[in-house]
Amino acid sequence: MSSEDKKKYMQLAFEEAKKAEKQDEVPIGAIIVDPDGNVIGRGYNRRELDQDSTQHAEIIAIREACQHLGTWRLIDCSLFVTLEPCPMCAGAIINSRVRTVYFGALDPKAGAAGSVVDLFAVEKFNHHPQVYRGLFREQASQMLKDFFREIRRKQKEAKAKKEIDNNSGNQE
Amino acid sequence: MSSEDKKKYMQLAFEEAKKAEKQDEVPIGAIIVDPDGNVIGRGYNRRELDQDSTQHAEIIAIREACQHLGTWRLIDCSLFVTLEPCPMCAGAIINSRVRTVYFGALDPKAGAAGSVVDLFAVEKFNHHPQVYRGLFREQASQMLKDFFREIRRKQKEAKAKKEIDNNSGNQE
Numbered sequence: 060m061s062s063e064d065k066k067k068y069m070q071l072a073f074e075e076a077k078k079a080e081k082q083d084e085v086p087i088g089a090i091i092v093d094p095d096g097n098v099i100g101r102g103y104n105r106r107e108l109d110q111d112s113t114q115h116a117e118i119i120a121i122r123e124a125c126q127h128l129g130t131w132r133l134i135d136c137s138l139f140v141t142l143e144p145c146p147m148c149a150g151a152i153i154n155s156r157v158r159t160v161y162f163g164a165l166d167p168k169a170g171a172a173g174s175v176v177d178l179f180a181v182e183k184f185n186h187h188p189q190v191y192r193g194l195f196r197e198q199a200s201q202m203l204k205d206f207f208r209e210i211r212r213k214q215k216e217a218k219a220k221k222e223i224d225n226n227s228g229n230q231e
Numbered sequence: 232m233s234s235e236d237k238k239k240y241m242q243l244a245f246e247e248a249k250k251a252e253k254q255d256e257v258p259i260g261a262i263i264v265d266p267d268g269n270v271i272g273r274g275y276n277r278r279e280l281d282q283d284s285t286q287h288a289e290i291i292a293i294r295e296a297c298q299h300l301g302t303w304r305l306i307d308c309s310l311f312v313t314l315e316p317c318p319m320c321a322g323a324i325i326n327s328r329v330r331t332v333y334f335g336a337l338d339p340k341a342g343a344a345g346s347v348v349d350l351f352a353v354e355k356f357n358h359h360p361q362v363y364r365g366l367f368r369e370q371a372s373q374m375l376k377d378f379f380r381e382i383r384r385k386q387k388e389a390k391a392k393k394e395i396d397n398n399s400g401n402q403e
Contacts, residue, residue, distance in 0.1 A: 112303040112327035113290055122285055131284040146350050147322025150343070154319055155284035168357065169321070175355045176348070178318050183347045185340065 060137070065161060067091055069195050071101070072139040072163075075116060076202060086206050088142040089116035091124040091133065091157070100124030116140060117148035120221040121155050133157050141199045143170035145191070149178040153186050161191045163199025176202070232309070238335060240264055243273070244311040244335075247288060248374060251275040258378050261288035261312040263296040263305065263329070271308070272296030288312060289320035293327050305329050313371045315342035315364070321350040325358045333363045335371025382387050 068090060075088025084104045091100035102119025106112060117140055123194050124195045137159040138152060144162065149171035152160055160179070162172065172190055179190050241264060247260025256276045263272030274291025278284060289312055297303050307328045309331040310324060316334065321343035324332055332351070334344065344362055351362050 106303055109297075110301055110303050111294055111297045112305070113285075113294055113297075113323050114303075115326075118285055122283055125281075125283045125285075129282055131278055131282050131286075133284070145322055145326065146343075146356075147319050147326055150317055150319025150322050151285050154287075154317065168355065171318075176350070176353055178348070181348055183340065184318075 060159075064096065065139075065191075065194060068098070068137070068139045069141075069161065069163065071098060072116075072141050073195075073198065073202070075103040075120075076141045077099055078103070079116070080202070080206055082108055084108060085115045086138070086202050087142045089120040089122050089138060092137045093124075093128070094135040099127040113147065115145065115148050117144055120150055121151050121157075125155065131155060135183070137161065138188075139194075141195075141202065142166055143172050145169045146171040146176065146178060152188055153178065153184055156186050157188050159189045161194045163193065163195050164203060165193065165196070165200075221229055224228070232331075236268065237311075237366060238365075240309070240311045241272070241313075241333065241335065243270060244288075244395065245367075245370065245374070246312050247273055247275040247292075248313045250380055251277070251288070252374070254280055256280060258374050259312070259314045261292040261310060263292045264309045264311070265296075265300070266307040271299040285319065287317065287320050289316055290323055291331070293323050297327065297364045303327060309333065310360075311366075313367075313374065314338055315344050315346055317341045318343040318348065318350060324360055326355055329360050331334050331361045331363070333366045335365065335367050336375060337365065337368070337372075 071090045072088045076086040080086035083172045089102050100120035100123035102116040104116050105114040106153040133155045135158050137155045139161045141163040143166040165174050167174050240378050243262045244260045248258040252258035259276040261274050263270045272292035272295035274288040276288050277286040305327045307330050310329045311333045313335040315338040337346050
């Protein structure tokens with residue numbers, strides 16, 4: 060795949076991540092590309108929105124791609140995701156036979172593509188996707204950092220407001 | 232949990248597995264039990280039926296339980312499954328904070344609870360369920376063995392029939 064194409068698809072994954080961000084979800088986005096270059100699956104993190112622990116970006120994108128192709132085998136397909144997959148998503152990538160995985164930011168807490176464990180390198184498993192780590196890593200990391208900084212700012216603001224309300228309550 | 236209860240819940244997981252078997256799916260079943268002993272999620276393997284690589288018994292049961300409780304956190308819940316979870320399902324169990332996992336047969340090819348990898352023992356992950364391995368292991372293994380023996384028998388029968396058809400075609 061050309062650098063131009065990789066950039067194009069990764070930017071589409073960022074677009075998905077932004078949909079999550081707009082709904083106060085941790086911004087993570089994923090897309091699936093078929094061998095002809097068509098985008099056949101899209102997903103963004105919806106864990107809080109759906110109150111469902113399985114609603115990660117990659118799972119949603121994989122399910123959409125399976126539905127699109129009418130098969131659970133995503134042979135010769137590529138997955139682009141803004142954050143290193145967790146064990147569940149790495150497992151789903153193996154189960155669906157995705158050929159190539161491109162991801163952005165590393166996840167030192169839950170990354171299953173090298174950061175904590177490397178499920179793609181376990182010889183005994185029956186499928187081993189090719190993995191490209193750290194594609195647009197800076198952009199991907201910055202997006203997550205900005206999101207968590209904003210969360211902390213809002214929490215601080217809410218705490219300060221509560222203290223002011225409590226104090227004025229005491230004085231009344 | 233009492234032995235009686237464990238037996239009862241595991242038999243419910245077997246009932247789910249039988250639903251898969253009746254539809255020619257690899258017979259794997261799972262259920263989720265809340266802290267009060269209520270069954271709040273059920274699932275059986277539907278990979279071929281739905282042509283969706285994520286439609287494993289555990290994922291379906293977890294999603295149903297999340298929907299039932301209205302939260303992605305299955306705190307203090309137990310999961311019973313007839314086969315050792317794969318990496319995807321072990322990851323989903325960690326993500327959803329299931330407290331206790333009981334499984335039947337070991338999976339030497341894809342088991343992520345000790346057989347190939349042990350995701351539940353990875354210190355860095357933020358949740359570590361308690362795991363009971365090999366509950367009704369014989370029954371669980373036998374069910375899978377019978378299923379695959381039947382598959383092979385049908386394949387052999389179909390092959391023999393094809394050969395007879397070809398031969399009679401040649402004689403006409």
